[in-house]
Amino acid sequence: MIRLPDGVNIDKLIDDLRTFSWEAADILIYYSEILKDPNNNSNIIKTKSDLSPVTVADIKVNETIISRINETYKDINWGILSEENINLDYKKDTRENHKNNDWTWILDPLDGTKDFIQGTGNYAMHLGLNHKNKPYLGVVLIPEKNELWLCNGETVWCEGRDGSKKKNNVFLKDKLSEMTIVISKNHRNHILNKLIEELDFKKKIEMGSIGCKIASIMRGESDIYLSLSLKGQNCPKDWDFAAPEALLKAAGGCISNLNNKALTYNNSCFEQRGLIIASNNAWFHKNICLKVNQIIKKNDNFQLIG
Secondary structure (H helix, E strand, O other): OOOOOOOOOHHHHHHHHHHHHHHHHHHHHHHHHHOOOHHHHHHHEEEOOOOOEEEHHHHHHHHHHHHHHHHHOOOOOOEEEEHHHOOOOOOHHHHHHHHOOOEEEEEEEEEOHHHHHHOOOOOEEEEEEEEOOEEEEEEEEEHHHOEEEEEOOOOEEEEOOOOOEEOOOOOOOOOHHHOEEEEEOOOOOHHHHHHHHHHOOOEEEEEOOHHHHHHHHHHOOOOEEEEEEOOOOOOOEHHHHHHHHHHHHHOOOEEEEOOOOEOOOOOHHHEOOEEEEEEOOOOOHHHHHHHHHHHHHOOHHHOOOO
16 A cells, blocks of 8 residues: 655645645636636737647646645655646756656646637646656546546545535446547547547547546546547647546546556656547456557558557
């Protein structure tokens, strides 16, 4: 059994994460309301060096969560890795510093920035605690749905701001033709679209934010999610998957690469490249990977998938 750092009590930690998260929710909802008036966009939305958007909400939540962790647990030796604090042209010693921490918080203050700007409500805050580069605790906050998904390392549950619990509804299916796939609304490519057609799922749902997609699996609205990044294109990073993976694993699901190998964290540039498969059934997950592999190998259209 994994033990938290000395001086950290799991129940108090979960209580603190709950408090931090709803404070973040207030920030995100406040700025989402401001963005409903397009005249405010230039004051709220900026562009990062990779041309992706960032908002004042990202920065405010980032500052809030990091300061709360540091203030509340100032004597604990754990690292904090955040999307908004990492320049992807980082120095090598930055990554080595994170590797030297057995415990590392991984924060995405606003996952689904494009949906946040578009006003769809499909955005989330991710906060995961990795132990030796493997997801352990997880928080996915979805403010517009009044949902706070929490994982204490063993179990996962969802609650509203008033503390009311929401049910986990995972429906186990063993045929792809019976499954509903949730796919990205803003980050897709033609090869992934063709693969999804070949796999012949029962239904497709589109939405932003990986956290929102994984939550849809845990609610029972969908069964599987595929992410594909091609060479030379942007790809998900550690902060996109750490917290959602902790939640899904605790719910009995699985996230892996195409060959059913677990995701590895703290790689070069913190990237999660290639084809990533998330499903609600850890027992059947291997068969899903095999099925996808078979279709890729017999179809020349998928030669770029590795």
